[in-house]
Amino acid sequence: MALTRKDRFNMKTQLLEGLGTLEWDPTRVNVLLREFELQPFTGQFDHPSLDEIIADVTDEKLTELYSVVMGVDIDAVVDVVESVAGDGVWKPDYARVFLSHSAKHKKFVGEVADELALVGIHGFVAHDTMAFSKPWQSQIEQSLRSMQAFVAIIHPEFNSSPWCQQEVGWARGRRVPFYAIRYGTDPAGFIGRDQWPSATNQTPAQVATIISSWVSALPELGAAVTEGLFESLRTxxxxxxxxxxxxxxxxxxxxxxxxxxxxxxxxxxxxxxxxxxxxxxxxxxxxxxxxxxxxxxxx
Known part of the structure; x- marks a missing residue:
């Protein structure tokens, strides 16, 4: 696969994020590096950092590394690169927020996403945002890999949905900023121990305000929201x-x-x-x- 500079930058960024999760302890990281004939990572200040170690890897090796760390088939890496770069799945220059929800409430969550778009946030809503020319499941997986934040909207059907639970697990595993809004019920599982705000009987605009206020306060997403606001005003x-x-x-x-x-x-x-x-x-x-x-x- 021929990669552009932008492709390489985005893939290396995602690769480093993946290696920074709890799943990849130093021993496992070094097993991976040795397998690809790269020098080991010691963590010492006078030794190469991880980004320096992978800086000059070939496109072929980078693609295979990405496949292993991100858990995606090499044939699907092209689609992942597109989503990371913002092609097809995300609006360019908008903050990328995955909106997990029960399919029964797709219309409501779609209206929340419409309100978020006005303030520079792209809320991904399955089936509403996806391209018809690509498999829907792979697009959901791409958006989960490339999201910058995750919001679960907990309607009563959410807890019994295997898809919603998998999305929650994915977000927790990636350790992206996570937020939940109760809409008629409390969340189950690991996220049920936290106190989340209730939005029962609130309109999509009011729910969007709750989400945008949270996203705007995130240090890692403040700049993205500002960029999205300018783009929203321009268009x-x-x-x-x-x-x-x-x-x-x-x-x-x-x-x-x-x-x-x-x-x-x-x-x-x-x-x-x-x-x-x-x-x-x-x-x-x-x-x-x-x-x-x-x-x-x-x-």
Missing amino acids: APSFIDAGTAAKRIAALGSLTADQWKRLDATYWSNDQVYGGALPSNALEPFYRENQRQWPPAKP
């Missing part, structure tokens, strides 16, 4: 959607110099932004509070 199909994204951007309080430049350019790139009252009402005080020119200069 907003209506002034209402643009207003929602603009409010969330203004709620950030401050931006870096590069982010201000991007916001200036984004403002003029979409007529639903510069021509809409709602986004302007949100952005004008934000600009003035930060002593920025309003409206921003056209690029």
Whole structure:
């Protein structure tokens, strides 16, 4: 398989994340490295780190390493690379959150995902987000491998669903940020010991607010959410959607110099932004509070 630089970067990143889990203790890691004729990892500061050890491996060896560590057939690695890079499964530049749910409540969770998209978060909903040209099970597995966070929405049917339980186990095994929302029942199994918020009788928009507030507070995902917000504003199909994204951007309080430049350019790139009252009402005080020119200069 011919890999691009982006492919290599994403595969090596996922590979290092996989080797960092409890499943891969130092002894097992070194057995793997010796099998691939790579130097051992000692963990000492004056010896090569894991990323240095795999830095120059061939594409063929990288693909096989990835297959072993991630537990996927080599024939499926191409699909995994696509999902990690954001092709097909995830929207580019959005925070990637897997929404685990009972199939009976797919419509409700789909509406939650629609609300999350307005604030820069792609909520993966099985069968709604997947491409029809690829096997559905492999796409779910790809999204589980490449998700950045996991949210379980616990309707009464969730606990009896083998698919939901497998998704929970996958998320726990990958040790990604994990969150659950009770919607009429308490979760069973390992996640049942924690106190999770209840959202019984709340609307999809209200549930999305709970999720987005949690995701935005995650140190590892804050930057991804900000990127997603800018992308959501740039592609907003209506002034209402643009207003929602603009409010969330203004709620950030401050931006870096590069982010201000991007916001200036984004403002003029979409007529639903510069021509809409709602986004302007949100952005004008934000600009003035930060002593920025309003409206921003056209690029």
